Amino acid sequence: MAGAARRRNGLVAQDRMLEEAMAAIAEDGLAALTMSALADRLGTSGGHILYYFGSKDLLLLEALRWSEAALGEERAALLARRTAAERKLDQFLELYLPRGARDPRWMLWIELWARAPANEPLRRAQEEMDRGWQDDLERILTTGVARGRFAPVADVAARASELLALLDGLSTRVVLGQRGTDRRQALSAARSAVERLVPPL
Template sequence: MEIIAERGLERLTMAGLGCRVGMSSGHLLYYFKTKDELLLQTLQWSEERLGAERRAALARQVPARERLDRLVDLYLPDGPRDPAWALWLEVWNRSQNADDEVRTRQLELELAWHRDLVALLVEGIDRGEFRPVDADRFATRTRALLDGLAVHLVVGLPGTDRETVLGHVRDHVDQSLAATPPSPVT
């Protein structure tokens, strides 16, 4: 994960990776066959680890909004060149030329976040913590917002930092989910 974040997949060689991890390139190719498979399996490993953190955070007995804030915190990159997000950028870039099986595997990783967000929204709505919204639609739009802001953050666009991004997301959630809609600004 770190070497892909440092160099990108195009500049990664199996020989260089093998030296870094103490294996031969032939041994790596035996297990992964291609750099694309190496990338996807590395992303799956990263998402499994992050998924365990996400599930633990969502299982806590605290208000839905607090769990939503934690989900957002886990979703967003820590900053420029975040290794997990570097994997996502590589996968998204390569997915336009990928076969259906690869895109299906990628979609499953993305849908894990989506399903957890929808379930949390439904719970918050049922408990009266969030105003009623179409949870699936809201989750789709929110993930698109998170993805867009995350890309700006991970590539290090000037003027984009984690606190600013978190502020934008908090505003979005406050304006969209407040149990009592905010009064219009006059």
């Protein structure tokens, strides 16, 4: 029983560290996040954080996994709703796009993309997290076509991949704060693209 309590406490501690890391990234940017800065925010030591994560790279990866897991639960709830496929697709777009220029999840994604080609574990983690979005989008498209809400799609997987690539591009523009591309404009552009790529019936 004591061992189980320790494991639970450890999970709580990790969640608290990841939550605080995401908050720090949103407030001060990714470059300002160091183990010592995070330790100061948490009132602990850098060594304590290293005990759980081993390195800053692993901390960042786990922070992204933690954030993606929460969004995965939101997507599961979305897919379970009794709403039309086109409404689900629109809500999927809203979940996918960053909330603004300082969205910590997207700042982590951009960092992961830059490091993944030279880091096999990071590349595998990227593919794993991407797969969840791809699978759920394919489900929405397949259901929409089957129920006569969308025009037939010859290759659902390819169309979903195309849409996700477009969303990645829009998201990067929002996070980088490029002129004329805030969340509202990105969402409008995404909706216009969806109308062309997945036309309603």
